Structure formats: structure tokens, C-alpha cells
Amino acid sequence: MRSCLVVDDSKVIRKVARHILETLNFSVEEAEDGREALDRCDASMPDVILLDWNMPVMSGMEFLRALRGSERSEQPKVVFCTTENDIAHIRAAIAAGADEYVMKPFDRETLQSKLQIVGVA
Template identity: 40%
Template sequence: MEMARCLIVDDSSVIRKVAKRILTSAEMMVTEAANGQEAIDMSAHEMADIIIVDSSLPDMDSSDLVRRLMALPADFKPVILLCLSELDLGAIMRAKRAGAKGYMLKPFTRSQLLEHFREFRFAA
């Protein structure tokens, strides 16, 4: 089985490091982006299987980032999850309309993050 790739887009280095520590394994390679433009640049070079996007990025609206990621030419479309610090139905609906598959709340635990990943991993 090919190694799965996950991209974590969050301006908080702490959140990125925690998520990377949770998800990195023999089956999963995890990369990080500190903002939307960095995520687009990385994804244009190599698209991740699943992308976790923070709902409040410093350089662009999260739904704009989702839309731009989904529009990139790639062999497949990534599974994108919006990550929020509080439930915001407006942000969730905008992200879903842009192409996100779902959302998760932070702070998250290892089991929550892995469960979200399992839920969408084979749905791609």
C-alpha cells in the first residue's frame, strides 16, 4: 500500500506539531503549511490525500483556500477537513460549498483526529 500524505494548514506551530506527532506513522507522511499560500504552493507541487485546514488563516479565507486547492490540476481531489476552535455553521457551510468534506473541532485528541482520518481516508 502506498504511503498516505496529509497536509496540516494552520498558523499555529503548536497545533501543527501536535497533529503531525499524532498522525505520522509508517503509513502516513505529514507535511505542514503555516498559511494558505504555502499550502497552495506545496499542493501544486504534490497533492496530499487529506488536508486539514484551519478556519482562521492569516492570509486568506479558509473557504477560498479550499476552493483554490480543489481547483489545482491533480490526478485526484484531496479530502479536505476544516478545523475550527468553535462551532461556526456559516464557516462550515462555506467550506463545504467550496469542496470540503467535513470539519473537526480543536483542541482535538489523538483518537478524534485518527477517527476523522479513518472516516474519510477511504472515501476519497
């Protein structure tokens, strides 16, 4: 079974994402911020990470830079999932190592198509 780490400070978003991902046969872990997400990745690297931009403690961009800049041999697919929709944010995310970008709010079909694009669905 493929695994996904949902990183978002919103409990509601994590719950919605978990429900969708479980219907797509993913095992799901959750983290409230980038620091917690790095700890989870150190414990067990997921196949894909659904990542929010704006979070306390460590933002999505800070997390992504730390993940991609690490010496880890495993590098999961990263899909930014955020309300930041201007082209500058999208370019910055891709330049930092994001594989895809999805806007909130999202639905099952949108998320599934993004996961297919990155090759994990």
C-alpha cells in the same frame, strides 16, 4: 504511506497534528497559510489536508475554493480543523468542498475517526 498536509498558522497546532498523524502512519508536510499550502500542493498533492480556517495571507476558505476550483486532476480529502463551530461556518465549509470538519482542540481518537470517515485512515 499516505500523506497529509497540515495547514495552520499555529506552530503548536501543526506540531500536535504532526505527532498524531505520524502515529497513524502518515507522512506529514506543513504550511503556515493557504498560499504556502497551494504551493505545496503544486509540488506534490497530499492524500488529505488538515486545514485551519483563520490564517494570514490566505484563509482556509480562500485556499479551499482555489483548490477545488482548479483544473487539478488530483483532489485530496480536506478536513477543516478550526475553532469556528457555528452551523453557518460548517455549512459554508462543506459547500466549498470540505469533506469533514473537526473542532479544536482535538485528540488522536477524534482525528482518526474523521480520517476514517473520509476514507484515508
